[in-house]
Amino acid sequence: MVTGLTYCSVIDGCQQAHAMRRAHEWTAALAQWCQAQPEMVAFSGICLVHRAEIQQMHGAWAEALDEARRAMARCEAAGNRQAVGAAWYQQAEVLRLRGAFDDAEDAYGQASRHGRDPQPGLALLRAAQGRVREAARAIDVALRTTAQGWRRARLLPAAVEILLQGNDIDAACNACNELEAIASGFGSEELMAAAACARGSIALASGQAHEALQSLQRAAQLWQQHDAPYLLARARALAAQARHALGDVDGSRLELDAARALFTQLGAMPDLARADVAPARSGRPHGLTVRELQVLRLVAAGKSNKVIAAELFLSERTIDRHVSNILAKLDVPSRAAATACAYEFDLMRRA
Template identity: 45%
Template sequence: MDDLDDVLVAARAAYADRRWANAREGLGAAAAGRDLPGVDLALLHDAAWWLGRADESIAVGTDAYRELVADGDPRRAAWVAIGVAVNHLLRGEEERGLAWLGRAGGLLADQPECPEQGYLRHLTEVEAGLDGPDLEVAAAAAREVRALGRRLGEATLVACGQLGEGRALLRLGRVPEGMALLDQAMLAVATGELHPEWAGDLYCNTMAACVELGDIRRARRWTAATEQWLATVGEAVLFRGICRVHRAQLHLVAGDWGHAERDAEAVCRDLADIHTAAAAEGHYLLGEVHRLRGEGTTAEQAYRAAHRRGRDPQPGLALLRLAQGRTEAAAAAVRTALVAEPGHPLRRAPLCAAQVEIAIAAADMPTARKASDELTETATTFAGPALAAAARQAAGAVRLAGGQAHEALSALRDACRAWRELGAPYEAARVRVLLAAAHRELGDDDTAQWERDEAVATFTALGARPDLRTLADSVGAAPGGLTAREVEVLRHLAAGASNRTIGTALVISEKTVARHLANVYTKLGVTSRTAAAAVAFARGLAPPTPAAPPRPR
């Protein structure tokens, strides 16, 4: 045995022990001194993938594929082809990825029943089907993958089938059944029965499902479990980065915006050339952090970076436009985003929540009520705690904006309690602002002040400058549950401005001004501009009209 043989033996052992860097170094050194067989090139291709070296993994995988085909080893060649395909697909290179999957399919078409066929079906029929129009078809394919795994005694394939069917059922609203299947799949992961690359896929999919459902507590538990698993598999650049995405999402909910920002920046840096969708989500999360802090220019740059990588920047960008006073742009943005998601209620849920807020600001109560009703229906179907909290918040906001402060109280209290139990301080504080307005409208000024003080304390601790500014602007205690935009319109009206002048000043259309005024009249119980102006003067919302100078005799 020569020195290169020793190097190769040590590299194979390092690979078996999941010491990816050592395996890559040894296999690379061996490849520089001799022509490696396809099986060893396949190990080098895989080690490079674990280390996040996508270009190297693709190049070595291509060589391994050719060698294995030439050696008459179609199953191993197909397995490598699947790995090369995944590299391309994660980078958004769909045509190349599908071509490599086609190569794998061609090699496996004439083979007896084998695990590689099941993994190929999992990618092409189950995972691809989860984003398609017929989730029942994806669920059926997942059941077939699971059955194949059982016939072949392939535990990883069984778990993949359970995961795929579970996610399909979750999206169909069959939450208890779907969660039961995810729990079964994750039990196999926890016992160490699965191939590590597929175990990582199951962890990532389970975290994503919990976040999608708004099950924040379960998402936190699985994120912690994923971090523990990552400690056992070496560097695992891809899976570590995906875990950081979910960790950033959870930090954002928990009000730990500094950690959310750092995790999102790491994702953008580490996964830029490996996983386009995850990097795009990292940029979107950076946009959210900057928006909440009032850093509008930086937020817009982050949203643009997310969009460039294929991530719809909504509803964050729409809410940024709302904060900038561009209500019509915000309404148009969230409306078109909803049009683009006609059959995905879980994807529509955050858009609906944003549309409620934007529509109320635009005095478009029919749209606000419709979006709130859809959000309530989604929360009822999928039973996610965060979805339920958002639905109750939206329902309360709509009732409050419609002059139904008494009816709004119950929904807003439910929402505030739910957000607090979920450890979501920012959302709880936003609900407290609405509660303060409801109590004030009902004449309970003490409770209104307490709710407002709690909101101010939370916004100050978080650094939520836009929310603090909004609260400061509303110190005058708007009557009748008027929104901040309605108060602006009322102030201009009291100064004698026409609808056209008000629209120009606030950068909204005359039609929107008219809607705002209709709401103002209803909430104040008046029927004329003169009467509305009188209320504005009496409540200190507009300076009194100066007395006219005496006319010369």
């Protein structure tokens, strides 16, 4: 029992210090100990939660889901509600990244019911759904009620992302400054990578493409060293935008192709859809008719052409034509990319 508690304490310490490599090593050691102590159901469940988090970071999302579900079953059997909540949260994170938003929302709710704070994941889900104001309020409350630096470091990257979606560059910059200070204090390369990506995103939103590219290249280098393919892909997708703004068309294409390949491999469908939106796009798209906007909102709601035709009392052939026109005017290759445009340019609430 004492050995198991020691393992868990060390792993928690590594996670608080954002030392994921060390957490990985200690989690592997705990897993070996649990295999030799099959009666230690509680510890084996906690071990699976830690492993699920690490697998998610390393891009093994299917395995992470399986581990989180196994952890939930074992921790429920041991009566450990806190660990059950953590297992639900890990499931929710993978589901959100895959675009299974309804399932993710259910899982975040289960995490909350078992005592696990659903932030920042739930706020990021709201932002992905286009509910940016709700996301901003949620992450603001989370930050205002969180004092410890290591806990705030888990919230600040999400805060920067959400604030930039809401065009609040000053607030995003303040959050990034704090993240950089915490990263420097901990000496964590993972936090340094997150801070570099945040700084690059802010520079990009401010029209400072050279500065953005420098920060994003640093972030990509660190994420690659730490075998974090999703975060690497995010950094490269942003770097593609920076290169495009600088006129480096070939470099932009290569960055974007690399990001798309990783998103496809992971099954990160929302990010893949955003990557399909032309990196040069700025401002809001123009040229859609009122009818095309109606059709776009229904497409973004996940409805088929047949269902849209029935709702608008039009023929399916007419809807096919409208969808083709929408894709051409938005310069996107797919319905998923058109959906990303609809949320990005706040078209879901407009007629």
